[in-house]
Amino acid sequence: MLHQVLFIIFGVVCVAGALNLLLQRHPINSALSLIVVMGALALLFLLLGAEFVAAVQVIVYAGAVMVLFVFVIMLLNAGVEEHTRGSRVAIFLGIPGLIAFFIFMCWAIGSNGSALGQARIGSFYVPTQELGIALFREFLLPFEVTSVLILIAIMGAVVLARRER
């Protein structure tokens, strides 16, 4: 019962935040709505027993990635989004495609509704330690490989954002 209430609250917050991102015309408002979505998602992660993931979600997404976004919005002083006529291809192909995709997804999930079962608070809980062990055993290679990824990201950011000499 508590779980359901919490799910509905956070779920509604998520959707509302996401819709707000879509509807707001100022990028900073969109960014803030996204932060709200991320926060609510972190709480949903907690409900699903992923406490470490929830914390990292807040630290990395809300605390680092989105700060970067806000920073850039402020730096470039991005104003209110102008209403220009968008790509017609995107609208005419994209929106129907999106609706089809969504219906398809709902069908795929709905048809497995019973097989998926119920989520119960505490029924599945991953201690941080176990997560760490998984990360450094089975997922050692991806973990190490992400270092290359980060290296590239650093180099790329430096190269692109650096002022011309």
Place this chain on the structure above:
Amino acid sequence: MNDWILTLITFVPTAGALLLMFLPRNDRVLKWSALIISIIAFIFSLHLPAHWSSGAHGFQFAVDAQWIKSPNIHYHMAVDGISVWLVLLTTFLTPFCVLISWKSIHGATKEFFVLMLVLETAMIGVFVSLDLFLFYVFWEGALIPMALIIGMYGHERRVYAAVKFFLYTMVASVFMLASIIWLYVHTGSFDYSIIQNAIQNHSISGFGNAAELLFFGFFIAFAVKVPLFPFHTWLPDAHVEAPTAGSVLLAGVLLKMGVYGLLRFNVTLFPDQAHEHAWWINTLAIIGIIYGALVALVQPNMKKLVAYSSVSHLGFCVLGIFTFTQAGTDGAVYQMLNHGVSTGALFMLLGMLYERRHTYEIKEYGGLASPMPVYSTLFLMITLSSVGLPLFNGFVGEFLVLSGAFSAKALYGILGTTGVIWSAGYLLWLYQRTFFGQVTQPVNASLHDADGRERVSLIPMVAMALIMGVASPLWIRMIDPAVEHSLRPSNVISAENATHEGDGDSLARAFLNSTRTARPEAAASVPDITRK
């Protein structure tokens, strides 16, 4: 030697082209080396008739090695009595093309000769390949150097002409490729004879449904190349814009690739379909003959005139083949050679005129006979050869074709014969307008006659036209068994039946029998019923 001779002939020009690439950009050196290389190739090719074993009906000088394991592609080359002459025609024409280009090509001579030699390889390759894949490789390979020759060294609208030429042939040959792949997929081989056997033994699954499409796949590719009537529009453009050597090779050899393909593939591999569709193909051929001739008649441009005459002449070849008679097909093959020599020579002659006056307009000339006596003599001989005067080569071919056509259907013969009349008309009229009468333009009065180089390049052609006219059995002797061999799967009108079928064919039979016994005088004894 016999194993390697075809490879040698085919790739000597390429090797020469490679050599040329590394030579300094000295026009003299380049010209001479290109000439020598092409002559070497010609000398090698003489090996073929010299060592021809006349007993064998099938392919000779075969070389067959695995080229690529998967797909199962073989390096399979061989020649029979038909293709051997086409190879020789190619090697024979190329040195002259090099020779007449000595002065007419300005700038980028190295590239020009390289392209010529590469083109020679590709053309020879088309005629000697017995692996469908290899055939296709050379077929497409011939396209590019030719397009480049037209496009780089041609006249004002050369780019348009080159692109048109390329696209027409390219698009058409894609259909052929599809057919080839289909055949490969269902037989597991590209080999001509294997496929032929498979078709005859009905061992290909689904062949019945696909045969029609396959036939059309090949047919379109070849018909465009020939060019058969509705597909011919690229030809006048290409001819008019091409440099002289390009025109010579285009008319002399490239068009023959189409006819050769029709004979080798459409008729031999798909006899049933060929017979089924012969009526409209022949109709198209005859339309081509007459239409080409009529259009040629009204051309103010010499080169365009000759180009349309090619349409007309090639119509004879197609007509001959699709009569499925021994005589008609023999004639078609022979006509291919004739056309190669005489039209090639015509283009060379026009080229020489162009070098002097830089125009092909007929009205610019007139009365050339007096300032250029040697030239006009040679021109006359070639014109007569092209018209098909007895004693010249054109006569033999056209006669055989028409006799075949008469025996197949009298109407074909009658309509075809009119084409001969027209051709006499436009060519002689051309000659008259150009060489006879007063010198209308003062410039023309001081034109110098054919010089040494030009004579060297023209006289052998004229001689060849004459030899082929009087000594046709030399050729027919080798062509005939091969034609018979390739017609065998189809309903050959055998010699016994032929005598009951009609006058035309019986005459042809008589003619053939005479040639087979190598009595050239017999040819002369045949009444000249087709001439006016």
Place this chain on the structure above:
Amino acid sequence: MVPLSWYLTLGAILFAIGVAAFLVKRNIITIFMSIELMLNAVNLTFVAFANHWHQVSGQVFVFFVMVVAAAEAAVGLAIIIAVFRTRETLNVDQVNLLKL
């Protein structure tokens, strides 16, 4: 007790909103944010499935997604700054030197 399909549907909804935002928004930064929203939706899906299969790996994936998202953000924002420097606008329709 919440059916797991609710979580998955929520994920699908968020993803779809992200896609929609990607299609209709005109500000480059907002478009980029909608991609982040999509990645978040995927994260929710991962965690929900981890719950279903009782597997740790589902949660490990989320980390990798986050790392990737962070790397993308760094590079993406740098690119946005570069674009702004040359074009002085953040509207995708005005970033149109290259015709589409």
Place this chain on the structure above:
Amino acid sequence: MSLTTYIIFAIIKLAIVLFVLLTAVAYIVLLERKVVARMQNRWGPNRVGPFGLLQPLADGAKFIFKEDIIPDSVYKPLYIAAPMIALILALTSISLIPFGENWKIAGYHVPLEITAFWNGNGIQDINIGLLIILGITSIGVYGVALSGWSSNSKYSLLGSLRASAQLMSYELSLGLSLVGVLLISGSLSLRQIVDSQGGSIVNWNFFGRLQFIAFFIYIMAAYAETNRIPFDLPEAETELVAGYHTEYSSMKFAMFFMAEYCNMVTVACLATILFFGGWHSPFEALHIAAPALWIAISPVFWFVVKVFFFIFLYIWIRGTLPRFRYDQLMAFGWKFLLPLSIANIIVTSLVLALRS
């Protein structure tokens, strides 16, 4: 323990801590003014009440009754929300700090922190407390960033840009400096980290476990995080006319003010917990006999003492050090602190690996 008692206890703890904290913040401000004044050979506030002790009350009254100015050109929703975000996040992070050993009251086991959560049949520590604090402090930047941006003023915007860049840069070193401690204690739970340092002063991470480098990194990064001198560039009066809160007045300004001091307290608390044995007495190894009441109270006492020390350190440094230049600040963070903290991790893990 039932849910009801859990909630009652939580509310009581909340009330006490909030009261103490806000009072403390008020008096820390006074302390700062006094101490800095003394360092500068002045008297500091001494008019309101004896030794100026009532000064904070006067200040508070002033803040409350002052006119709340909202400039015309600000972006209102965020302008109003920003100080609230700052204060709320600052208060939230404090709620995770354990400030003493568990008490037993009326048979109930009561942990001395506000957010010990209800797991269905009892109270449980949050076992990723440190991470949550880091998370909250990392989103604390929004208060600063948004206030500057929404003020629609040059100085504010510059201030908040600086703040965002600075916070992002130093957060990295801050987080990495803690990894050494985590490696040693093997837990993310603050209570367990403190427990692992019990027994003797030698067991404190700072002394016995070679985490003094980590501590220095931490403290420097934390100063930067709280925008305190020598890293107070976001609000540098001389350059930016107070930076991000230039356009704020009355209560809104007070909220920023309180948030900053609350954050200082949090930093001090964390330093205590992570490096200085938390509520453990430095004399624990001596086993001095003491009355029961003292035994109950002493952890809180020691905790408060240590926190007070770090608060004093803040003030002390403010009185002594000049401000960094902006490029120096960035260079220091990226080129000095970050490599150093990574080196610290490597050394610590090597030592641990060799020992085990």
Place this chain on the structure above:
Amino acid sequence: MNPQLNYALLLPEIVLTVWGILVMVIEPLLPQRSTQKGLGIFAFIGTLAAIAASLWQTTIPAGTGWFDMIRVDEFSIFFHVLICCISAVVILASFEYLDSQQIRGGEYYGLILFGTVGMVLMSSAVELVLIFIALEISSISTYVLAGFRRRVATSAESSIKYFLLGSFATAFFLYGVALMFGATGSTSIYIIASVLQSGQTAGTGAPLLSHGLAYVAVALMFVGIGFKVASAPFHIWTPDVYEGAPAPVVALMSTGPKAAAFAVLLRILFGAALNTGSGWFWLVWISAALSMTLGNLGALLQTNVKRMLAYSSIAHAGYLLVAFAARRDIGIAAAIFYAASYAAMNVGAFAVVSHFARSGERYVSITDYSGLGKRSPVLAITLTIFMLSLIGIPATGGFFAKFYVFNAALKSDLVWLTIIGLVNSAVAAYYYLRLVVVMYMYEPQTGEGKLELRTAPGMAAALVITAALTIWLGVAPGRVLDYARRGADHLRPAAQQQSSFRSPASGYPQDVRIPQHQAGDR
């Protein structure tokens, strides 16, 4: 030492990473103003070392490692070598470009090397999350490389477009991964294969969630990969990005990541045994037909060489997808071969473009190529070879690539797809030819005179290598095709490898026929 941690399986990746780091370390030590060629040569040696490492991998037994994360077999080694070769040639072709565009080499070569790590890893990864990360490595490095001409607005635009649409696609791929994980409880391709086949999960024996979910997952992953390989209808970014990005980078990103992405697609579609029922058949069919048609039609209208080649690359992605629709026993090898031969000719073509464009990429319009045949015969001949190969003229690699693909398609009775493909390649001849025509048949534009078009050693080497490869593939494709076959064989019978995954091994039907419902294709 844990036997799972088999560094031999990662050797090329390790070599490339180390080399990338070395490049970055060395760059600051070089004098500021000097040419970056030395660095380039160093990076080139790195790729050679990686090629050597990949070749060396043939001597070790094929197998999985790192907890079933990667698998090194003939399939992955083929792609390792291919991708490393692409990078090597691109680096060779970049020497002069960097000097003329004043780009510092350290980051450039570093990013190429690191990006290559990602691509190489993509081809050997058999775990979806690792694939995702590798995909991101290659993508992010190319996003950055696309924006390397920072003074130029178009380059930044190209970068942002590539980035936005690329990340968008990645999100789809990732969602697919998540759903696949949900459907089968695993992200390892071989475990997925066994789960999908046996209907129960490997470890617990719990039932597979649903095939439907797996199909949705595959469709989403296909969308993601479709973006990466620029197949229609996910191709819209291609022309813009290719036009704006530096030409050598386009050479890389139109081949390297594409090859790797196709490797991934092969692994997912065929390795994971998803063909049971071939639910994705029509997906591939439609995408292939659309890509060929839209790509070629688009290319017809272009006046910019880079845009034209971009559309052509869309079309080529379509041809390649035809092989995916074909029967697996022949389609895979055809696809692999196509990737290789496309790489050779396209890298070459873009190398010429980049050389010809010169500083600031001024000369990229088709008319700029007027008279190139006279101004620089060597450049013109090589470009002609590449164009002919792209057309699919015999005796070039492009011909055999197309041939194998259509051969496979016909064998699978995909008659309509073959016809669409052949008609398309005939249409394509027009625009490729236009470039050749312009080069040889038009006069050099007035006012430009004789431009200095000397080919510097690095570029010359790149051109010679690619041209030689293109022709070699056209004359003697047997060798490469053999490798492709062997690679395909390793990919195909996933059943043999399943024994190591604690699940009942059930072989594939030896000759998987296209199901009946596709007979309508005839």
